[in-house]
Amino acid sequence: MKRIDILASEATFETLETFETIEQLNETVREYKCKYKEMLTNTEISVLDILHRYSAKYKGVSFLCKNTIGKLVGKSRRTIIRVCQRLEELGIIRQYAMKRASDMQQTSNAIVILPTKCDDVVVNEPHVTQEPKENVTPRKTLPSKTNTNTKERTAKPAWIPQAFFALLDSHIHSVKEIEEYWRSVYATTYRMNLALEERAAIGIEAFFAMKSRLKQLRKPIAYYTGVVKRMAKQRYVTGLFADVFNG
Incomplete structure (x- = not known):
């Protein structure tokens, strides 16, 4: 926050x-x-x-x-x-x-x-007490088309793992869409005891699986979420068995 x-x-x-x-x-x-x-x-x-x-x-x-x-x-x-x-x-x-x-x-x-x-929709940040903002865009103003390829639009969000972002950026070139795919990974694996690196690896593997069938898919993100869910569940269950038998 x-x-x-x-x-x-x-x-x-x-x-x-x-x-x-x-x-x-x-x-x-x-x-x-x-x-x-x-x-x-x-x-x-x-x-x-x-x-x-x-x-x-x-x-x-x-x-x-x-x-x-x-x-x-x-x-x-x-x-x-x-x-x-x-x-x-x-x-x-x-x-x-x-x-x-x-x-x-x-x-x-x-x-x-x-x-x-x-x-x-452009949502205004409210005025802060430290210093005023300059040239604030009016609320609910459509962005101009010339701003779609700026560095700000293509910068990697800090909350997305680098490996995951780098792979998807080489195929998608849309930060908004990459964010959508990572939200799918994060939400699907939220309650599983998986490290961030494991989540990123699942997301990358699922992306390749989805990409191989992309032409056949009407809703790629829905298929992708299903693949992530199956892979994450398999990895989670495998980890539980390993803990039991190694313990």
Whole structure:
């Protein structure tokens, strides 16, 4: 989660809004729940529903504290923190650390539900207390076509393993699409006791398997997710047997 000093105020919440209408917000949440229906746990879906329910005043923005969310879904604060981190890693939400204007002490985070097509909508970062931003792009403005091949667009996100990114970048050349494939690997292997290097290796092997059948596939990412799931499960079970017999 990005840690910056943002003053909690109506102006800030209005700046963070990601939707123009409640209907757009509702449709986006439905799309996320459909897209990740096999990956999200019941608790994660419940938290998303709570964030959705309390994001009506500032469309897409809620500012419930983790304790309150926990009480509403019957889970501990620690569990809610983990759930929000996972929703953020999947690209469903973004969290902003907030401070009260009265005493500059930390208050509840603003939790923003992101549009499903983030490249089609520019979401403003709120004004920070340290220094103002220059030439901020107006919220919800379509990006110009001339910006699609800039260094910023092709830079590797820090949360994607280098080996995985390098392979897919040599075939795809789209950071957004590479992010989608890594989210699939991360979400599918989330509850398995696998090291990051193992996850990356599974993702790479699954990509080659998918690539060999690419012309036959209507939805490559769906096929890819299935391959990752099978490979990860096989590796996980093999590891369990090795632990039993070697122990």
